[in-house]
Amino acid sequence: MTSTSRRVTTDRGDAGIRLDLVLRRHLADVPAATRTRVQSWIESGRVSVNGATVRRVSGRAALGDVLAVVLPAAVRGRTSRAVMTAEPIDLDxxxxxxxxxxxxxxxxxxxxxxxxxxxxxxxxxxxxxxxxxxxxxxxxxxxxxxxxxxxxxxxxxxxxxxxxxxxxxASGRSAKDYLAVAYGRVGVARGVIDLRLGRDRHDRRRVVASATEGAPSRTAFERIDRVAAPRVGIALLRCRLLTGRMHQIRVHLAARGWPLVGDPTYGEPRWSAIDDQDLAAALRDFPRQALHSWRVGLTHPTTRARLVLQAPPPRDFQDLLGTCGFRTLSTTKVGQ
Missing domain, CATH: 3.30.2350.10 (Pseudouridine synthase)
Incomplete structure (x- = not known):
């Protein structure tokens, strides 16, 4: 019997992660692809990164790497990849x-x-x-x-x-800006959060920040507006990804003491300490993390022209801004 290969392109959630763990994630539909077996495939030369064979299990993946693994024929017959179906769902x-x-x-x-x-x-x-x-x-x-x-x-x-x-x-030629509503008294107008990020050893679904361990990660921020919200403080921030790690903005802001409103994983119920009961109730009831991918600027891959895209915040986000008393984005000068 012959072998077959699988090829995957790493995304931001894979950046800085060990190759064996990255492959385990992308081969989740292959029951035989246990961590021990994936490690043996790497060590035996069955795995390549960007066309070059690798044998170090502890090697790290980078954003955009193309990983190829030659699966033994016995494994190929036991895959169970589900076929994605086309569904008539409206797209904006x-x-x-x-x-x-x-x-x-x-x-x-x-x-x-x-x-x-x-x-x-x-x-x-x-x-x-x-x-x-x-x-x-x-x-x-x-x-x-x-x-x-x-x-x-x-x-x-x-x-x-x-x-x-x-x-x-992934280069410095692009700009990826998010709008974030965070708890805390953000006393600086702008800055850069430079903390390494890695998977939580006790819960792989979570990411933790560290000064010394994990993948290098940087988030630039600008304070667009802030309101007193007595005893707590709330700020509207523009966050720019200088690297692209999983949960990067959410974890970086929480590590600085500015957790996102509504974040179910890294947030805190600070709404309970706010004196204004109506505002506290609105923050308590916000059903998700207050984070919106707002603006992207990039060089078009074919025409090489500059392409700047902007998505208006959805109704729930706009309502939250109004309830907090922030100035509207149309009347606020936001850095480019």
């Missing part, structure tokens, strides 16, 4: 051309099918949208937003464009 398309799409993702929608969310995802909707595209076009997620984060998500139409966009978005 901000921009589209022959190479890419920019979407305005609603909060609560999962980007890609998982065991717990097998359908109703952005990818299911994209497959429906792409059903008349000519070969070899096929939607490929360049950015992945958390389920409860709203805003811009970039999608490539070919493998070549996907690779080019990942290189561009």
């Amino acid at each position: 398309i901000l921009y589209e051309d022959d190479d890419l799409i920019a979407l305005n993702k609603p909060a609560g929608m999962v980007m890609h099918p998982t065991y717990g969310h097998p359908d109703g995802t952005v990818m299911n909707a994209l497959l429906w949208h792409a059903r008349s595209w000519p070969a070899p076009q096929r939607p490929s997620l360049v950015q992945r937003l958390d389920k409860l984060t709203s805003g811009i998500a970039i999608v490539a139409k070919t493998k070549a464009v996907h690779a080019a966009l990942q290189r561009t978005l």
Whole structure:
């Protein structure tokens, strides 16, 4: 019997993570791909990164790496990859051309099918949208937003464009700006949070910040507005990703003492200490982390023209801004 290979392109959640763990994540549909077996495949030369064979299990993946693993024939027959189906789900398309799409993702929608969310995802909707595209076009997620984060998500139409966009978005030539509503008295107008990020050893779904351990991670922030909210304080921030790690903004802000309003994982119930009962109730009832992927600037992979995309905050986010008493974004000068 012959062998077959699987090829994956790493996303921001893989950056800085050991190769064996990255492969385990992407081979979740292969029952035989235990961590011990994946490590043996690496050590025996069955795995390559960007075309070069690697044998170090502890090697780390970088954003946009192309990993290929040659699966033994006995393993190939035991895979159970589910076929994604196209579903007629409406998409809010901000921009589209022959190479890419920019979407305005609603909060609560999962980007890609998982065991717990097998359908109703952005990818299911994209497959429906792409059903008349000519070969070899096929939607490929360049950015992945958390389920409860709203805003811009970039999608490539070919493998070549996907690779080019990942290189561009990982470089200093791009800008990825988010709007965040956070608890705390943010006493500085702007700054950079420079803390390493790594997976929580006790809960792999969480990320922890450290001055010494994990992948280098940097988030620039600018305070757009703030309100007293006596005894607590609330701020509206623009956060710019200088690196792209899983949960980066959420973890960085929490580490600085400014947890996001509504964050179910890294947040704190600081609303309970706010004197204004109406404001406290609105913050308590906000159903998700107050984070919106607002603006992306990048060099187009084909035309080389500058492309600037902006997604207006959704109604729930706008209502929260109004309840907090922040100035509207249209009347506030925000850095470019």
